Amino acid sequence: MSGLLANRKARLGLGILAVIAVLAIAGPWFAHDPLAYLGDPLEAPSARHWLGTTGQGQDVLAQTLVGARLTLGVGFVTGLLVLIIGALIGGTAGYLGGRVDDLFTLLINVFLVMPGLPLMVVIAAWLPPGPLTMMGVMVLTGWSWNARVLRSQVLTLRNRDFVAAAVVSGEPAWRVVVVEILPNMASLLASAFIGATIYAIGAQVGLEFLGLGDLSLVTWGTNLYWATNDAALITGSWWTFVPTGLGVALTGFALSLINFGIDEVTNPRLAATRHVAGPPRSTPVMREEP
Amino acid sequence: MISTLRASAGFLLRRLGFYGLAGFVALTLNFLIPRLMPGDPATVMFARFQGELEPEAIDALREAFGLTDAPMWEQYLQYLTALSQGDLGLSVAYFPAPVTEVIGVALLWTVLLAGVAVVLAFGLGSGLGALAAWRRNGLLDQIAPPLLSFLGAFPYFWLAMAAAWIFGFQLGWFPLRHAYDAGLDPGLTWAFVSSVISHAVLPAGTMVLAALGGWLLAMRNTMVGVLGEDFITYAQARGLPSRRVWLHYAVRNAMMPNLTGFGMALGFVLSGALLTEIVFAYPGQGYLLINAVLAQDYPLMQGLFLTITIAVLGANWLVDCMTVVLDPRTRT
Numbered sequence: 001m002s003g004l005l006a007n008r009k010a011r012l013g014l015g016i017l018a019v020i021a022v023l024a025i026a027g028p029w030f031a032h033d034p035l036a037y038l039g040d041p042l043e044a045p046s047a048r049h050w051l052g053t054t055g056q057g058q059d060v061l062a063q064t065l066v067g068a069r070l071t072l073g074v075g076f077v078t079g080l081l082v083l084i085i086g087a088l089i090g091g092t093a094g095y096l097g098g099r100v101d102d103l104f105t106l107l108i109n110v111f112l113v114m115p116g117l118p119l120m121v122v123i124a125a126w127l128p129p130g131p132l133t134m135m136g137v138m139v140l141t142g143w144s145w146n147a148r149v150l151r152s153q154v155l156t157l158r159n160r161d162f163v164a165a166a167v168v169s170g171e172p173a174w175r176v177v178v179v180e181i182l183p184n185m186a187s188l189l190a191s192a193f194i195g196a197t198i199y200a201i202g203a204q205v206g207l208e209f210l211g212l213g214d215l216s217l218v219t220w221g222t223n224l225y226w227a228t229n230d231a232a233l234i235t236g237s238w239w240t241f242v243p244t245g246l247g248v249a250l251t252g253f254a255l256s257l258i259n260f261g262i263d264e265v266t267n268p269r270l271a272a273t274r275h276v277a278g279p280p281r282s283t284p285v286m287r288e289e290p
Numbered sequence: 291m292i293s294t295l296r297a298s299a300g301f302l303l304r305r306l307g308f309y310g311l312a313g314f315v316a317l318t319l320n321f322l323i324p325r326l327m328p329g330d331p332a333t334v335m336f337a338r339f340q341g342e343l344e345p346e347a348i349d350a351l352r353e354a355f356g357l358t359d360a361p362m363w364e365q366y367l368q369y370l371t372a373l374s375q376g377d378l379g380l381s382v383a384y385f386p387a388p389v390t391e392v393i394g395v396a397l398l399w400t401v402l403l404a405g406v407a408v409v410l411a412f413g414l415g416s417g418l419g420a421l422a423a424w425r426r427n428g429l430l431d432q433i434a435p436p437l438l439s440f441l442g443a444f445p446y447f448w449l450a451m452a453a454a455w456i457f458g459f460q461l462g463w464f465p466l467r468h469a470y471d472a473g474l475d476p477g478l479t480w481a482f483v484s485s486v487i488s489h490a491v492l493p494a495g496t497m498v499l500a501a502l503g504g505w506l507l508a509m510r511n512t513m514v515g516v517l518g519e520d521f522i523t524y525a526q527a528r529g530l531p532s533r534r535v536w537l538h539y540a541v542r543n544a545m546m547p548n549l550t551g552f553g554m555a556l557g558f559v560l561s562g563a564l565l566t567e568i569v570f571a572y573p574g575q576g577y578l579l580i581n582a583v584l585a586q587d588y589p590l591m592q593g594l595f596l597t598i599t600i601a602v603l604g605a606n607w608l609v610d611c612m613t614v615v616l617d618p619r620t621r622t
Contacts (some may be wrong), residue, residue, distance in 0.1 A: 241448065
């Protein structure tokens with residue numbers, strides 16, 4: 001963790017994320033009611049409405065802040081669930097090996113090649129709209145990537161001497177996995193969690209943009225849904241979709257920065273400035289003139 | 291020569307078998323999803339007809355959509371038989387048009403748009419990544435990765451909205467909607483082709499922009515690893531021209547993981563393409579998808595899921611064929 005804080009990219013990412021988190025948690029207490037009709041439709045930004053109003057005359061700033069809360073909340077919880085399911089399936093496959101591994105790997109690969117969005121749409125459309133449906137659908141289509149990455153890491157660690165020693169000394173399988181193997185892949189688990197959260201936020205916003213979310217809730221996805229439905233593009237009212245989009249992008253960017261930081265801390269070659277290879281420089285044959 | 295040919299054919303056949311299995315899982319899921327969901331699928335599906343149709347007509351519809359009271363395996367067999375004849379059922383929104391007919395042309399537009407965007411993003415991104423890693427800490431290496439990963443953090447469809455607003459609405463450089471001017475007859479005329487191109491610039495461009503960063507970083511990071519290998523040092527020590535070391539030694543080896551990732555990223559990019567199409571009202575699969583969602587046209591949604599999955603599996607297999615050509619290790 002201290003190594004992570006020493007990394008410039010990770011620090012920047014954590015900083016942006018902290019600001020967004022504070023805004024999402026505290027912001028809604030200070031903002032207007034996001035669903036109240038406070039002004040004329042599509043008012044441009046002004047002193048009264050800092051980010052203008054929507055096509056329904058609702059305050060865009062309030063919608064952006066309140067939307068952040070639910071979107072990020074669902075995003076992080078889904079990220080955690082995706083990580084847990086991925087770790088369980090990938091870990092079991094990697095640890096047990098043999099037939100079980102073959103079967104699980106096949107399952108993982110099948111889910112990996114299936115395109116996510118259409119599958120999510122097909123399932124979500126049959127269920128009552130809402131955050132729970134959203135989470136379930138995203139976990140079902142999103143677990144395979146993490147399972148694949150974590151499986152191969154468990155597989156490598158499984159063959160290390162210290163794990164063999166633990167097995168021989170009679171430790172039960174769950175203890176070997178939880179105490180010996182998992183702590184040794186902490187950085188991988190952290191970056192898997194961050195990757196899953198980025199995926200969950202993107203997928204959620206996309207599905208809600210399609211109109212598959214609960215449209216009575218205020219989230220970043222429904223904000224964009226209403227922006228297009230209220231003809232934001234044809235009327236040129238950029239303020240109805242720019243703030244929400246920036247929110248999504250900044251969150252995703254901050255999370256990827258943290259992931260780059262983790263990458264560089266654990267894989268020093270990526271960060272190293274030492275000469276690896278590049279266009280050849282001429283070998284100094286003669287000493288330069290003083 | 292013969293043995294390598296046989297090995298390649300074996301590899302490609304194994305992959306084909308895998309995609310066949312994945313396709314089978316997809317179509318089984320497609321069958322199971324409506325039937326495992328809470329409530330009676332027929333009631334949900336025909337909710338919009340309730341009160342307009344006689345109960346007998348609803349029963350006839352049930353029959354037509356294969357949602358009978360027959361045992362599950364019998365329904366499954368019927369479903370498979372219908373599929374093997376290319377029958378995806380009837381669309382609810384465009385009733386009584388069959389789903390295959392509704393999807394037909396739309397699939398071509400999506401494959402064209404997403405295909406062009408994916409190939410461009412992959413080529414440009416990998417090329418820039420290879421350059422950035424070669425001139426480590428140079429101008430390109432400093433600017434491109436952070437800038438492009440910031441752009442990549444935006445949802446595809448949001449970039450599309452922003453581009454439509456700036457270049458379509460404010461500047462008026464490119465058309466805002468559809469795939470070609472309504473007044474033109476589709477055909478191989480210059481007027482039609484140029485209209486298609488100018489309509490594709492914004493949707494394809496935003497998709498390339500959104501996906502570029504991912505390819506660039508993946509390529510750059512693999513390249514950095516490859517450049518640390520001994521064979522690169524050896525090639526340089528032998529005095530090979532710098533360009534040759536870069537292209538034939540470093541890039542060629544670093545390409546492989548990226549190419550494998552290409553297949554898996556296809557599904558993701560295609561999902562982004564579907565949402566981008568919605569912003570531009572581009573007459574592809576995405577446009578049909580949102581109509582299906584709005585009209586609660588379940589058979590159409592499921593037909594779209596199946597056709598998109600099959601397209602992705604097919605593209606993955608083509609990528610496998612390319613790896614066989616490029617990577618000698620798959621031939622042994």
